[in-house]
Amino acid sequence: MNDSVHTLTAMPAARRPGCPFDPPKELVEAREHGPISRFPFPSGHQGWLVTGYDLVRSVLADARFSSRKELMRHHPFIDYGDIEVPPAPPGEFLLMDEPRHSRYRRPLVGKFTVRRMRLLTERIEQITAERLDAMEEAGPPVDLVTAFAKPIPVIVICELLGVPYGDRDRFQENIDTFMNGETGDEELVAAYTATQRYLAELVAAKRAHPTDDVLSDLLDGDLTDEELKGVALILLAAGFDTTANTLALGTFALLRNPAQLAALRAEPSLADQAVDELLRYLSVVKQSHRVALEDVELGGHTITAGTTVILSYNTANRDPERFPDPHVLDLRRRNGSHLAFGHGIHQCLGQQLARVEMRVALPALFDRFPTLRLAVPAEEVALRPETADVHGVKSLPVTWDA
Template identity: 60%
Template sequence: MTDSLPALAGLPTTRPTGCPFDPPTELARLREQRPLTRMSYPDGHLGWLVTSHELVRAVLADPRFSSRSELMHSPAPGAAAMERPPVAPPGMFIAVDPPEHTRYRRLLAGRFTVRRMRQLTARVEEITAEQLDAMERQGPPVDLVQAYAQPIPALMICELLGVPYADREFFRQHSATVINQAATKEEQGAAIGAIGGFLHELVLAKRAEPTDDLLSDLTTSDLSDEELTNIAMLLLVAGLGSTADMLGLGAFALLRHPDQLTALRTDPTITDQAVEELLRYLSITHTRTRTALEDVKLDDQLIRAGETVTLSFQAANRDPGRFADPDTLDLRRQATGHLALGHGIHQCLGQQLARVEMRVAYPALVTRFPTLRLAVPPEDVPLRGNADIAGVDRLPVTWEGA
């Protein structure tokens, strides 16, 4: 059968008053009543919205649903005025299907193993301590985003790609502009161009004189210079932007839940659980899209070839059918099975590095500054709740004993 009820007029975005971390209320109603429902897209396309954990996971694991960028219709407001996405350039493996995706993933997966990422833990600890030292020297108040959340993943991406020390400030400044939601399109475009040119030159340098880093490793493969440059750009944007947003928004959530902050500070044994719970609870990547390559029967509904399906990760990760009391932040919860990092063949490649960074950065922050608190009223924190990736643009904090 096909859903004969009226289609949603776009993706729900209205959040509960006073609950900045909670998903739009309408998503919970849909998840309970119609977890797979018709939805009209801003460009006029009639597709679907999926809100339950079970169905989101099923779509992510089903090869009949494509990740190819040129097949997608965007659910984002204002997408009607945008041109359809082009075919992904060589190396942009998140926007292609097998066999192209399989080739890229096989080349990269062995370089992102749990063991290898854990070997970077000591360097994450050093970078984190340096940022905390700088905060302490500066004294309160500080913007935790600029002083802590952004520098840690930015410097780790430099380590991963083998960016020379002399170029790291250039790299960091332009990278910050790329992920800055307050920057103009012109500013972001200029920064992307500068980073792209820099990465291309870095690829050529690694081919000529390899060093001990990911990019040098990849120059021994059959990847072209263009592919390597685009892969490096993708790792930069994905690894820096999402982790920086998790560190900033996660700190905000902890400051709004002082009992949970205290639990993390006083009980280091819950660190791993805390990271998974923050990933689940915040679900900073709200949605992903897939397009059916053929007719697919899902939850007794017929999704026709060519129809785009929007997957609501924030609804899936708050599904009471999968997580008890899902709207409560509980750092002692076993939040395994959340979909914040995706599922299936496109599950986040750099997830283990992101986990290492969060496992170090959260407890180090709340331990170094046990009296850490917001320096402004919570409602004055600029929250990007409905952006493609949620986060805070600034997080002014203060502490005692300066």
């Protein structure tokens, strides 16, 4: 048994200036010491941080590590004291283990197949063209986040779930509020409550008048209205925030790597590889947590039952033992087996949808605006705080030759 192990004393609160795409240097250094480190949580709980690709992947596939919300008592940035964490509400299956998890995920699997998502390509192309038309009409400069990166996935996921067009702005604002990492507790609760209330009304409306959408399709099963509300929340929140941030941050990364951008524009056949490489390189979903249900041997150490483990996706996806030159953006990289969508039973249900949106939107953006560039120095682009669950930019001012 190996008793010598690195300790990360605190979760980094920021990335290195001028390095918006790289993981915080403290996490990179932890990975250099080995694939697993000790991590004392602010609550005093002695947990672990897993930074190596193989170990992260193994934990994600191991049923001895739980995702249950009520076990997630320790936060890497905040000491919640003795507050009891309730189980996940009905339908919010990302924070559940089997068999509850499959009750909600299984009916959705057929709705997000590769084939079904590819059939959406034409509609995604139309939505993308409409956003580009609006950008061109407004003229430079624009904030790419609000003009392009957010609207595309918001419109797509709302149409899939049957959210009325007039409600989309309200929904997006509330989701932004409880996912940006900077919202105060009172505002956070208000936004979450408003979203829950809206989704309850939406489910009731679908019961009364079903339409051609995923939420209406789910009415044929045995899920209650309360469960449908939870499922809708997971799909809506996960269906736009991660893709929106990947589109914006991906554009930023390509603008900062002109040779890679030139390759993408010159070789449209690179699109699929480019999408996977951007997903690996950016890893906007930075980490997740698991709790050991029993004593587990991991990387030469015993993870005792009840211990919280942080899984660092952004270092796993930069692991030099898995990816040669991991800190280099290389759109021709052929090993696409990254962990940006997770692994195991909780692997992202909407990953094919996200891939289609990126494969359509990014080439279209640079085709329409071949002189697209940052409108401010790169160092002035404001990043989301590390306390946010999803990495990204707050805004991305861009301009072009009109």
